Amino acid sequence: MMAARAMGTCDDSKKGMVTACESYLPMVKLMRKVLHVNGMGKNVNIFNKRSDELQVGVDIPSRADVLVSEILDSELLGEGLIPTLQHAHDELLVDNPLTVPYRATTYGQLVESTFLWKLHDLSKNEEEASDSIRLVPPGLDTILGVKTQQHPMQCDAISKEINLLSEPFKIFEFDFWKRPDSQGDSKVLIKATNDGRVHAVVSWWVLQLDSEGTIFYSTAPGWITSPVATYTGNWRDHWKQCVWFIPGEGIPISKGEEVHLHAVHSDTRVSYNLATQATEIREGDSSSGDSHLTLSPERIAIYGDRKWRSCMLTALKNLLRERVHPLCVVADDSVFLSLLIAHLSKNSKVIALFPGLRERGVQYLKAVADANGFTADRVEVFQKKKHLTLHDTKQKQVDLLIGEPYYYGNDGMLPWQNFRFWKERTMLDSVLAEDVLVMPCKAMLKACAMSLPDLWKSRRCLSKIEDFDHSIVNNTLGACGDLPEPQEGPLLPFFIWQCGETKELSETFTVMEFDFSKSIGPCYGKAQVINLHLTLSLFCNSDHQGHYCWDMAVRFLGSKYPNIIPYSRSWFMFSNLIVVLCECASSPLVNFFPHTLEICKLRFLIQSSFAMDENGLIACLGINRSLA
Known part of the structure; x- marks a missing residue:
C-alpha cells in the first residue's frame, strides 16, 4: 500500500502497478480485506504464490522497475533471501532496478559469557554434578549438543553477564540491487580489547534502506553506540541478535592479541571459524551420525545445572528405597532420567517410551550406556505406536512411572502441554501396580x-x-x-x-x-x-x-x-x-x-x-x- 501510494504521487504519465506475492492463503485473504478497507483493492495485485513462481508475460506484463522485500530473519539469510533475490534479478526485474532495502550489512562482536557457555557446553558443566551421570562422556563430545547454527536471542537481556572482548566488526555486505552469490566468505582480523575467553560471536545486521545512505534500520544490541546502529532503539520480538557458540570452553585471549575470524555463508546460513596463533576452533560437525542428538540451548543448560540434577537425584533415590526389583517406565523423552535410573538401581528394568526421540534415543543410549555403568540391554526403548501393555512388560506391572516431564520437539509450546505426562499416566493405568510410585506426583x-x-x-x-x-x-x-x-x-x-x-x-x-x-x-x-x-x-x-x-x-x-x-x-x-x-x-x-x-x-x-x-x-x- 505504501508503494502504491508513492506511485500515485509521481508525475510520470505512465500508469504503474504494484504486484504482491504471498504463498500462505489465509494471509492472502487478510491482505485483500485490508486493501478493501483502505480503498486500494485496484492498486495492488496480489498473487497467492511465491515470487519465484511468477512469470513475466503470464502473471505480470513486464519486468518490474522496483523491488520491495522483507524476506529477513534474525540471521538475515534464513528465510531464503539469496535465492529469492537471485530469481528476481534473473526473471522479474529490469537491469539496475531500484530496491528497498538497498543494502544489508552484518556485524559481529566477540564476547565472554559464562551464561552463554552454559547454553551449549554440557560436557564441562556436568562435571560438577554429584550424580556421576555423563550425558556427554569423554571421547563422545558430539554425541549430544546444540545445533551448529546462529541462535536468535535478545542479548540486551544478558548484557550485564557479557564481557565484550572486541570492537564490532563488519562481516558480510549484501546488495539488494544486484544479483547475490549463493556462497561467500569473509576473513576478518580482530584485535582483542580485553582479557578473557571467547565463548560466542554475537551478530546483528543493519539495513540501508535508500541508495543515498540516509535511512537505516538496525538490530544491534543496546550497548552499540554507533549512530547508525541506534537509529531504531525499540524492543522487538521479530528480529533479534544472533549468537554463535564457540565449541567447548572457548578460546582464551589477551588484550591486544589478534584473532582470525573466517566467516562462510551459503544461500540460507552463516557459519564461523575462529583461531588465534595458539588455538583454532573449527565449526562443529553438523553432519551428525545416527547417535548424535541435538537439543535446544535451554535444555542443554538445564541438563548442566547442578541444582536441578541434584533435585532429580534425591527424588529418585527416595523412590528406589521402596522398591527392590522395580520395573520403571520413563514416560517422556528424558534421556537423563533413563540414564539415572539405570545407573542408580542395578536391579531395575527400564522401559523408555521416548515418544519424540524414538530411534535417535535408542542410538544415543547404546552409545553412552557403558560410560554410565550399565549395559545397553538394561534400558529398552518402546518403539511400537500402540500403548504399552502387560504383554510388552511380560506380565509384570510397572512399579515406577517417571518423567521430567520433557517432550522432544515441544520447545516453544504452551507449558501445560507438558501435562501430556498426565495423559500418559492415564493411558498406562492398566499396566501400573496399585502402589505405583509416580514422579512428578503433583503439579x-x-x-x-x-x-x-x-x-x-x-x-x-x-x-x-x-x-x-x-x-x-x-x-x-x-x-x-x-x-x-x-x-x-x-x-x-x-x-x-x-x-x-x-x-x-x-x-x-x-x-x-x-x-x-x-x-x-x-x-x-x-x-x-x-x-x-x-x-x-x-x-x-x-x-x-x-x-x-x-x-x-x-x-x-x-x-x-x-x-x-x-x-x-x-x-x-x-x-x-x-x-x-x-x-x-x-x-x-x-x-x-x-x-x-x-x-x-x-x-x-x-x-x-x-x-x-x-x-x-x-x-x-x-x-x-x-x-x-
Whole structure:
C-alpha cells in the first residue's frame, strides 16, 4: 500500500502497478480485506504464490522497475533471501532496478559469557554434578549438543553477564540491487580489547534502506553506540541478535592479541571459524551420525545445572528405597532420567517410551550406556505406536512411572502441554501396580500479576499504520486489548527473560493443582476468586523444599496486567510463558499511581478447566477483573 501510494504521487504519465506475492492463503485473504478497507483493492495485485513462481508475460506484463522485500530473519539469510533475490534479478526485474532495502550489512562482536557457555557446553558443566551421570562422556563430545547454527536471542537481556572482548566488526555486505552469490566468505582480523575467553560471536545486521545512505534500520544490541546502529532503539520480538557458540570452553585471549575470524555463508546460513596463533576452533560437525542428538540451548543448560540434577537425584533415590526389583517406565523423552535410573538401581528394568526421540534415543543410549555403568540391554526403548501393555512388560506391572516431564520437539509450546505426562499416566493405568510410585506426583499452576510493557506493545491491537487502517487484522492475528466482548486474546508462549522490561506486581497465587497419582477425568476444572494487591516491589520465587516448577505461564489479564508463574533466575527462566490478552485500559496502571508503593487492589474470578486430547491437555481459562 505504501508503494502504491508513492506511485500515485509521481508525475510520470505512465500508469504503474504494484504486484504482491504471498504463498500462505489465509494471509492472502487478510491482505485483500485490508486493501478493501483502505480503498486500494485496484492498486495492488496480489498473487497467492511465491515470487519465484511468477512469470513475466503470464502473471505480470513486464519486468518490474522496483523491488520491495522483507524476506529477513534474525540471521538475515534464513528465510531464503539469496535465492529469492537471485530469481528476481534473473526473471522479474529490469537491469539496475531500484530496491528497498538497498543494502544489508552484518556485524559481529566477540564476547565472554559464562551464561552463554552454559547454553551449549554440557560436557564441562556436568562435571560438577554429584550424580556421576555423563550425558556427554569423554571421547563422545558430539554425541549430544546444540545445533551448529546462529541462535536468535535478545542479548540486551544478558548484557550485564557479557564481557565484550572486541570492537564490532563488519562481516558480510549484501546488495539488494544486484544479483547475490549463493556462497561467500569473509576473513576478518580482530584485535582483542580485553582479557578473557571467547565463548560466542554475537551478530546483528543493519539495513540501508535508500541508495543515498540516509535511512537505516538496525538490530544491534543496546550497548552499540554507533549512530547508525541506534537509529531504531525499540524492543522487538521479530528480529533479534544472533549468537554463535564457540565449541567447548572457548578460546582464551589477551588484550591486544589478534584473532582470525573466517566467516562462510551459503544461500540460507552463516557459519564461523575462529583461531588465534595458539588455538583454532573449527565449526562443529553438523553432519551428525545416527547417535548424535541435538537439543535446544535451554535444555542443554538445564541438563548442566547442578541444582536441578541434584533435585532429580534425591527424588529418585527416595523412590528406589521402596522398591527392590522395580520395573520403571520413563514416560517422556528424558534421556537423563533413563540414564539415572539405570545407573542408580542395578536391579531395575527400564522401559523408555521416548515418544519424540524414538530411534535417535535408542542410538544415543547404546552409545553412552557403558560410560554410565550399565549395559545397553538394561534400558529398552518402546518403539511400537500402540500403548504399552502387560504383554510388552511380560506380565509384570510397572512399579515406577517417571518423567521430567520433557517432550522432544515441544520447545516453544504452551507449558501445560507438558501435562501430556498426565495423559500418559492415564493411558498406562492398566499396566501400573496399585502402589505405583509416580514422579512428578503433583503439579501446581501458579500466577502473579506482571507488567510487560514491551511485550504488550508488540502484541497490542493495530489501528492506523502510516495512515492505513489495519484494525481489521486484530482478531485474525490475535492482538491484545480493545477487542470486542466477549473475545479474548490469544495464548502465546514466551521466555520471560526475553520479553524486555518486566515488573512483578503482585504476590504469587495458585490457580490449580493436579494430582498425577490419579488418572485424569474427561474434564478437570474449578472456579475461584483471587484478591491481589498490586505493588511495585520485585521479588523472586525460589523454592528449595523439593517442589519443582518446570514451566512458567503468563496470562495477560488486560492491556497492562499480565500474569506469570515466576521462578528464580536459573535455567528455569527459559521455560515458556503463556500470554493471554484481554480487555483493559490502554494506559499502564503504574502511570495512574506513580508515587505509591501499593497501587490498588484487584479481584479476579478465575474459571479454569483442563481437558485431554491426543497431544496432551487443552486449557480453558476465563478471567474476570474488577477493582476492589
